[in-house]
Amino acid sequence: MTVENTILICAGGACISSGEQSVKSTLEEEIKKHGLDSVVKIVETGCMGSCNLGPLMVIYPEGVFYQNLKSQDAKEIVEEHLLKGRVVQRLFYKGPTGEIKPRMKEELPFFTKQVKVVTRNLGIIDPSNIDEYIANDGYFALNKILEWSPERLIEEIKKSGLRGRGGAGFPTGLKWEFTRKSKSSEKYVICNADEGDPGAFMDRSVLEGDPHSVLEGMMIAGYAIGAQYGYIYVRAEYPLAIERLKKAMSQAYEYGLLGKRIFNTNFSFDVELRIGAGAFVCGEETALIRSVEGMRGQPVQKPPYPAQKGVWDKPTVINNVETLANLPVIINKGADWFSSIGTEKSRGTKVLALSGKINNAGLIEVPMGTTLREIIFDIGGGIPNGKKFKAVQTGGPSGGCIPDEYLDTTVDYDSLTKLGTIMGSGGMVVMDEDTCMVDVARYFLEFSAEESCGKCTPCREGTKRMLEILHRIVDGEGKLEDIDSLEELAISIKDTALCGLGQTAPNPVLSTLRYFRDEYESHIKEKRCIARSCKAMIAYTIDSEKCVGCGACARACGVNAVIGKIKEVHKINQEACIKCGSCYVACNFDAVKKVDAVDLVED
């Protein structure tokens, strides 16, 4: 037993961008200055999940959780905590009401409701050290299955009920079986790490925090289907994931866990990285295959499926990052253990990325069948600033919005499909009462239209036409027949587009039409935006009774639209106003009001 402190500092993407590096370098400097470097160990880990609290660290053996750190805080932690043994209460996590919550990481409400399978090692191990992965049972699953027949392995995965985590939810064991049965001396495994949904960062966090679990998963898949070669297709926008994957691969080669005759068996497996240029359509498997081959990333018709004719026209299995990271645990703990988690048709857990109008934005993992309410309010900590929850968007540009009356819906493949959205890869964007649902639909459709590869007409032209209509509605120029046209276009694009991108692109529009039709109608008929977010339909005015004539609004205005002398009531020149909202923010007397523009005309 050594007497020392171990400091785990989160080096996930979010913490790095909020300043983890400067905290860490101050920490190192201070530790050195006080001669503690032989008894204190600093480990950079993968994403711990509570991204909105970053930069953050956990100090063991006490397990004290410090959050929202700046580099000067690191100095205080060294002097107080490490040197004098006094915890720095000021840096503890505080609940929404300001009370200091339990100081241990394990006791934070954010962590207690989670079940970590895929993210088991995130924030626990050093992703750049293979030994730490091995210490947590890494590569034991690979060793185990190499004693099995591939058929037995496929049976085990089928029994576990694991379904693809990339979005569509196809049973993984079945996919492998098809590929195994395709006759060919050459087969491939592809890891799909082309995560591109706005608001999704599950795969990136897993790759950054536990790259070996993905490598091990690929080898397990390779053994099952009879492949000797694998590609990891990862976006160029994920430089840290790429760096850590490269390091993980070289360490695995060094240990002989990749390469020829792994564990002295006849199984050999090599892995190569393929960097994608950030085209959303390349997440679609046929487009991804073309891109791996060095061609333009455009989808082709299915069948033939990749299981028959994939990369280089050879049978190929494409699994998502999260699917692969599940595999070692399923093998180690058994299919029965895995299938005991979750619901009847959706086994296991799901990693979700919470973002938008939510207190605890970050990465979480929950059993399938957890309700949206538990996810958003218990783990996510609810909506900031006392605002009302309006909707949650799942599945990114291919998914839809779920309104508050369905908050008790469980998160699994089938119940989300029933509501007109999809599980997707796991991004959850939470929206509050200030969000205009027509504008949300427009945002996601704009994304899909921009990312359309242009190969098939319904997607290339159809999404453009839908987008034009949505622009019109948001700009206050909508016509009543626009809603019908939107629906007609949406349904025909869904039915006729070539690939998944086009077939699902209308979903955000269809689901908002289903649950928020009144918002579309009020935009068109009354020229009112219920959320008061569409600029064309709002106006700012000054309440003459509340205005004290301080001039703050006039100084804030960038276009000189506020008129009035100091100590006199101010007015807004509506012609000049660009509705930026600066005056609204600047006013300390609640005198600037946001109103519907139509009401202003009546006055």
Place this chain on the structure above:
Amino acid sequence: MKIKNLEELQRIKEESLKNLNGRESKKRGRVVVGMGTCGISAGAKDTLRAIVDEMEKQSIDDVAVIQSGCMGLCEVEPTVEVQIGDEEPVIYGHVNEKQARRIVKEHVVKGNVLREILVKRGKI
């Protein structure tokens, strides 16, 4: 180095696990040894060594042993603070090697406070 079989993988796991040991919360409590200059010159290093050794003998792995600096009680060094569960911390003074082992055996294992070397209850 290539890993050729399960035994070799197991060996790396065990070696590596030793390094990860410090990464779990020792939830039951903590024993803090004052290791400021005053503490060390009064013999805190021997005290610390005795505590670590006795903890190992008694197979206690849920209590953290922590070094800290001077608590401000220089006249009674070496000092040891014991906190188990939600109980108030207890500070002992003049803890030599023999007393250190008694603290582990009596206080940490059985929960009996050693009145004769007690300096203070509660936080400094």
